[in-house]
Each structure stands twice: as C-alpha cells, then as structure tokens.
Amino acid sequence: MMLHQVAARNLLRNRRRSIATALTIAIGVTALLLFGGFRADLIKLMLTGYVRTLGHVIVQHQDFFEYGSGNPAQYSIEDAMAVRNALLAQPDLASRIHVATPLLMFPSVAGHAARETSKTVLINGQEAEDQSLMRTWNYWGVRMPVKPHPLAGKPANSALLGTGVARMLQVCSALPDPQQCGARAPRPPVANTPVNTDLLNLAEDESTSSQSAQAAKGSQSPAQSVPADRAIEVLAATTRGVPNVKTFQVIGTESQGFKEMDDAYVIVGYQAARDLLFGRGSTQATSIAIQLNNPDDLQTMVEKTRAMLAAKFPGAPLAVRTVNEVVPFIDQTISMFNTIFGFIATLIIAVVMFTVANTVSASILERTTEIGTIRALGLRRSTVMQLFLLEATMLALVGTLVGIAGSVVMELLINSMQLSWRPPGAAEDMPLTVSVFRELGMVAGALVVAVVFATLAAVPAANKAARLKIVDALRFT
C-alpha cells in the first residue's frame, strides 16, 4: 500500500461530494476547452480568409503601408513582375510558395452613365487565375467553401463591385441576381432626368476601343460590347496626372464584410487596373502577395525574401511584411479572443479552486481525529499535507480527464450539427466548428493548469491539517 492508494480510498469515502467536485471541475474544463477550440477554429477561419486574398507575405514599396493610399502610383513597386519572377526563380523560395501574384490598389471614381450616378471607389486589380488558385489554400482543413474567383475566365473588362458600390451606382437591377445588392431593391432613377449623352458616348467609345484592343492582342477573353445598364466608367489619374477612363462590365457583386468596404470596393483584372493607372505595357503593382504552402515557413520566408531582394534589387525601396502587419485587424481579433479566453479561464480556475478548497476543508474537518491518529502513529506533518494535496490532485486529475472527454464528445456533437454563423466583418456565413482534439497543446495546458491550481487551492487547508495539535485532533468529536 502506498500513500496515493490511501488518498484514492479517501476520495471514495464521501463519494457524492467527490463526484460533485470532480463534475464541477469537468464542466469547467469542458467549457474552457470548447471555447478554446472555437477560438482556435475561428482564428484559423479568419487567417484562411485573409491568406486566400492577400497571402502570407506581402512585398510592397517601403512607404506604401504609411503613404500609399494617398498616392499609390508613387508608392508602387517599379517592376513588380521582375520581383515576382525573381521570387519564383530561387528554388528555396519557390518550393515554399504556393502562389505569388501582383495586386494593384488605388482610389478612383466610378460612374454609371445610364443612371447618372457616380461614386468614389477603391480599385483592386487582381490576377483572377492566381486568385482562384489562392482560394484553394486550406492548410488547416477548415470547412470553408472553395469558390473560384468570379473574374476568372471572364472578359478582361469585367468588374466585380462591392454590394454598396453596386447599390449606389444603381446597377443592381441589371445584374443576373439583383438580390446580391441586399434585401432592399434599388430605387429607380429620378424621374424625367435626361441622360447625359456625353457620358453615354464616352462609355460607348471606351467600350469599343477596349474591345478592339483585346482583339488585336488575341486575348482568350476578349472584351465584349458592354450593355449600358451594366457598364461603369472608371476615372483615374495616371502617374503623369492625366485623367484616364476605362469602361468595365459589371458581372456581379461580392460582399466584403464591412459596409465601408462594400461601399468602396471594385475588383477588376490586374492588367485592366494597371492599364488604367500606368498605361499599357507597365509592370507596376502596389503589392506582390505571396501565399505559402506551409504557414510555419512564414518567418523563414520573410527573412529569405528580404535577403533575396537586397541581393537582386539593391537599393530598391522594397519592404517585406506579413499579412498580420498589413491587416492589423487579424492580431486585434486574436488578441480579443485571447483576452476573452483568459477571462473565462480565470473565472473557471477560481471556481475550481474554490470547490477543491471547500471539499478538502470539509474532508479535513470530518477526519480530524484520524489526522491525530496518523500523526500519533508516526506520520510527519509533511506526510499529512502530502496526503491531502494528493487527494486534491487526484480529484482535479479525474475531473479534468472527464472534462476533456466531455469536450471531445461535445466537439463531435457540435461539428456534426453543421451550424453556421457570421462573425463580425465576414462576407458570408462561416461554419461554427470547434477543434478540441486537434489542439493538443491547449488540452495539455488545461490539464496542467487545472491540476496545479486545484492542488494549490488545497495547500492552506492541508497545511492547517498538518499543523493540528495532535491532542486536540484526537479529542475532536
């Protein structure tokens, strides 16, 4: 017989109390792990969403992050294609890269002549085929649908609008699914207002010239003639300060999650955006998004990319940033969930400690005479203390293991229910899933923390038991 066997038997002495305490611990641990599993999945979903658009590593002009939105033309990468090709030419970088693609973002004005509406917008030029490939990235296996980029395979002058932009430009009714703009149907134009024929003519001219240019280049996705009710004209100031206008055909809308973005976002092909801002033949871009095969390579990739740029483009004002740096919302969200998790964990630990301390105190009170007896028989104070701490540890261990088992069962149950929800800033519903079993670090942490704090909670009572005067303990009734 060993001391831990005595401790285990003592726990069975008042089974109801021991079970109640273990269940309290188990429920707390289950709640904590489920929230932790939900947090982990949510963070993975969010990261997957951003990585599918922006990649993990972003190469930009060194001042673009601070000043670029004011003058993107000035703070763009001079020869973005050369940078991209250099990345893909270096084997140790290329082997880690899933996709490297240029992005071009600049403010502009979009108008819809047929309705005489206009709106300041943010043009986002993307390589649709690259973006389609980026949207297949799913390193963590999250339940997030893989949809090809809406511009993929579409004519080069196609545009995708934020729902707010589409609503304000009043193109919704001309779209295949007018409901994409939102629940409320867009209002008709103001009655009897004559259409500005100059603008209409401009749109038609631009449309025709765009079609001719595509045909001349032998493009596989030639621009088509744009029906006026789906045509928008985008006006941008070129790098030389000359206004440039290009007509796009709206093929649909895509919610961006935030209203501010929905009210400003216009996604077009990279080449079309580049032609609009820099003129034809340019290879400039505001960013190069690099999506990695494995997110664990992030820091290595950042360092190696910096080294490569310094070697191959000496003196070029380029900066390498992570997606977390470019989108501070990611770290803010992670920090918020970590804070909530910490708050919940603190509450649960407090409940566990209070319950265990209470149980051990009650047990000591009931066994006061027994404590006097074993001390008389020659067991040291430290052994008495050890005995009660062992009981608390075992109780916490059993409760935590039951809690872990409970959380795994709940995980299977919740994930099988196919629940969904829309987190703040999400463009569409996300699956509500929890991953407890895959978060082994969190599970191990919960086990250690619960056991350590439960044991600590028993220290004052156990110490008091060990310091009982033997004669008083033996006389206790």
Added chain:
Amino acid sequence: MNVVEFDNVSKSYTTGSVELPVLNKVTFSIQAGQFVVLLGPSGSGKSTLLNLVGGLDHPTSGSVTVCGEKFGQFSDNALTDFRGAHIGFIFQSFNLIPVLTAAENVEYPLLNTDLPAERRQRRVARLLAAVGLSDRAHHLPGELSGGQRQRVAIARALARKPKLVIADEPTANLDSRTTASILDLMRHIQRSHGISFLVASHDERVMREADVTIHLLDGHIQQIEQTPRSTGRSSSSRSRSQRPSPSPGVGP
C-alpha cells in the same frame, strides 16, 4: 533500564486568563517490560500524562525521558520519527482508518519506513496472526466486531516493534468477554516481546493484570503500587512532593 522517566513534570492549560493545572510536579519511572496501569477518576490527569509520555504534548515544566531520549530537545519531525519508532498507541475508540482493510491499517505506520513492500506484508501477516485475525485481513473495520477492531489496533500498535505501548481506556468500549480476551492478548504480547505497556483505565479487571499501578488524583501521584502478581522488583511510592522512598523498579 527505565523506559519512561518523569522528572518534576507539570502541565497546565490556559483558558483565557485562567491557568488550569492538570499535572503537578509528577515524578516517576517505568522499567522496561512492565505492565503499568494508570488509575484515577476523570479529570485526574491520566490522559494528559499519557499524552506527555507519548510525545503528543509538551510539559509546561519538568522533563520527560522515554527510551533514554529527552523529548524537550526534539524538533517536531524528530519527535514524530521517535514516536513512530519506539511508541505504539491503542485508543479507546480503536481509531482505525475506515477505508483501509485490517491488513492495511496495520501496515499504515510502516509507510514512513524504508521497509520494502514484501517485508511489510510479511510483518503485517505475522501481526494479524498473532492477534488471531489472519482470516479477517482483508475486511474493512466496519465489517469487524469491537473486539476484532481492538485486536487490529493492537497489531497496528506493534507494527514498528515499539519498546512502549500506550493504551488509553482500551477496554472501555468492549463487553466483559471481549475485555478479558483483549487483556490476555496484551499481557501475552507484553510478556513474550518484553514490551512495556502503560494503560489508563477505570476497569478493575485491567488493574488486576498490572505489574504496577499508579494512582493519580488531581494531578498528583497518590500512590505507586506494585501488585502482588508482579515479581517484587517494585515498591509503593508517592509523588515527589510527598517524598516517597526510591525503588529499583518504579518510583520517583
């Protein structure tokens, strides 16, 4: 050789501002291998004296020496280790651990020793056989009669081969037949192993078994008396305050 030596030992308890003397300058000694019975009415100081002999409490003044060691010099751990190694306890209410079997209760005092498990088991089996409970080794205390429980308690008291066993009213909760058998057992063990027994009791039958009886009254030793059935090594004595004559066996 003296197993217990009390030299001018006093013990008082303080309740608020009132000091309540329980033992008053008690001096006596117990020789090895004797069966000593402590007699006295309730409140005479019997339990306090037993606690002081067992190292469970500290005297207010005077010195207590057991097996040649003065308790006053011991730390709590040293006193605990000494108690475990040299003194066995038998309680009126048996004080067995209810969740442990008879064998495990006997083994409990051995947990703090270096004895390997196999030797511990052998010793436990021998002790249970000695008290006639081999067939009850795996029974919980709740499944044993009062007499059987006290036998387990006796076996437990002997687990670490003590030189002295202290028993506080060991037969108070037993019927007369069981009392007789328990007394026989204690006497047998005392004689066969040469262990000293210090027993506090009101029971006439216990007194009849004594080699020496110590009469306590109001914290004083009234009389130390060698009973007729003892070997004649001891003589009657009184507490030091009454200047008794020294004796080779029991005396001040």
